[in-house]
Amino acid sequence: MLEIRDFHFAVGGRTLMQADHLNLHAGEFTVIVGPNGAGKSTLLKGIAGDLGLPRHTMALHGRRFNQWPATALARHLGVLPQHSTLTFGFAARDVVAMGAYPLSLSESARREAVLDAMAATDTTALAEKDYLTLSGGEKQRVQLSRVLLQLCQAESDPVLLLDEPTSALDLAQQHRICQLAAKLAHQNGYAVVAVLHDLNLASRYGDRVLVMEQGRIVADGSPAEVLDLNRVARTWGYQGQAVAVPDSHYQVIV
Numbered sequence: 547m548l549e550i551r552d553f554h555f556a557v558g559g560r561t562l563m564q565a566d567h568l569n570l571h572a573g574e575f576t577v578i579v580g581p582n583g584a585g586k587s588t589l590l591k592g593i594a595g596d597l598g599l600p601r602h603t604m605a606l607h608g609r610r611f612n613q614w615p616a617t618a619l620a621r622h623l624g625v626l627p628q629h630s631t632l633t634f635g636f637a638a639r640d641v642v643a644m645g646a647y648p649l650s651l652s653e654s655a656r657r658e659a660v661l662d663a664m665a666a667t668d669t670t671a672l673a674e675k676d677y678l679t680l681s682g683g684e685k686q687r688v689q690l691s692r693v694l695l696q697l698c699q700a701e702s703d704p705v706l707l708l709d710e711p712t713s714a715l716d717l718a719q720q721h722r723i724c725q726l727a728a729k730l731a732h733q734n735g736y737a738v739v740a741v742l743h744d745l746n747l748a749s750r751y752g753d754r755v756l757v758m759e760q761g762r763i764v765a766d767g768s769p770a771e772v773l774d775l776n777r778v779a780r781t782w783g784y785q786g787q788a789v790a791v792p793d794s795h796y797q798v799i800v
Contacts (some may be wrong), residue, residue, distance in 0.1 A: 547572045547737050548593075548705050549605045554599055555761075556587060562587040563761040563794035570646075572703035574737045577733040577748040580758035581782055586741045587628070589758070590709050593739075594625045599640040607702050623701045624693040632677055632687070638665065638688045639673040645695035663695040664688075667726060683719030686711060690726070697736075704731060708740035712747065720744070724751040749773050749796045757781060769796060 555564040563585040570576060579587045592599050601612035606622060614622075624645075632641065642660050645686060651659060664670045667687040672680060677688065690711075697704040708727060712720040728751045730736040742748050748755050749769040757765035757772055759781055765772040779785055786799045 547607060547703060550593065550603060551787060552603050553589075553592060553599065555599060557590055561761050564591060565589060565763060568756075568763065570705065570737045570739060572735050572737050573731055574753045574758060575728045575751060576754045577752035577769075578741045578756045578758060579743070579745060580652040584758040585761035587709050588761070590625075590707050590741055592737065593705075594623070594707055605791050606705065617648040620696060622697070622702065622704045623707070624697045625707045626686075626690055626693050626703060626709065626711055628713055630689045635676045635678050638669065638675050638677050638680065638684075639674065639676050641688055642669075642695055642770050645692035646787065648696060649699050651699075659695055659698055660691075663691040663698065666694055666723075667691045667742070683715045683718075685721070686715065686719070686723060687726075694730075703735045703737060705737045705739070708738065710741050710743070712744065720747060727751065728753075745773055745778065746798045749798070750794075752754070773799070775799070 547661055548570040548764045550565055550568040553563070554561065555563045578589065580586050588597070591597050591605065602610050604611045606614065611619065639660055642663055643656065645663070646656050646659065661670065664673060667690050669684065669687050669691055672684055672688060677685065680688065693706065693782050697706065711727070715723065724747050727738045727740055731738040731753070755767065755769050755772050756763050757777065765777060775786060775788055788797045790797045
């Protein structure tokens with residue numbers, strides 16, 4: 547679905563991120579983990595086009611990025627950044643409506659699509675509230691609604707990139723965001739890619755985990771395959787214990 551080849555980003559001769567070959571798949575929730583400075587967000591920003599990397603190194607649905615018209619690509623590739631700064635008191639529904647820029651919708655259809663996107667993130671009750679008064683978790687879900695609106699006219703399975711979506715959120719909101727990301731992958735066919743720091747969230751919700759060190763992907767597989775105690779000790783320098791969660795497919799590291 548999304549194929550990356552010969553992806554390389556360097557500053558001052560120092561390689562910050564390199565991915566020789568990576569495929570991301572529809573219907574799969576992929577989580578990128580690694581210590582600070584490993585290149586996780588850099589990889590995500592490279593895919594999003596924020597680093598100015600050659601667009602021919604990426605292909606979506608068999609078509610290189612430089613062959614996509616900008617608005618068509620925007621309907622298939624959405625990004626939720628770690629921080630979305632607004633300084634004016636827009637109503638939450640107006641923030642969501644900003645995602646309609648690449649769409650061809652009548653005014654009535656746009657209003658309906660905004661409500662559909664907010665329903666998907668359980669933010670309908672926030673529609674008329676001042677965005678600046680919302681909690682961190684509410685703002686994150688409103689911004690996610692904006693991105694979902696942007697992708698609602700995708701002709702084929704879209705890609706959703708989430709850069710540390712659980713950062714600074716309380717425990718309940720962290721799980722809520724990850725549950726929604728998994729649902730978008732499994733029920734809506736999205737290819738969802740998220741940068742997370744919490745290995746237990748990655749283990750519980752991720753279908754696939756990429757471990758990065760020093761700008762490179764050093765492990766790629768299911769959570770059970772790559773988040774073993776030896777890997778955690780080597781990559782994060784932490785000697786932990788794994789505790790199996792009864793009646794589940796995952797374990798937690800303590």
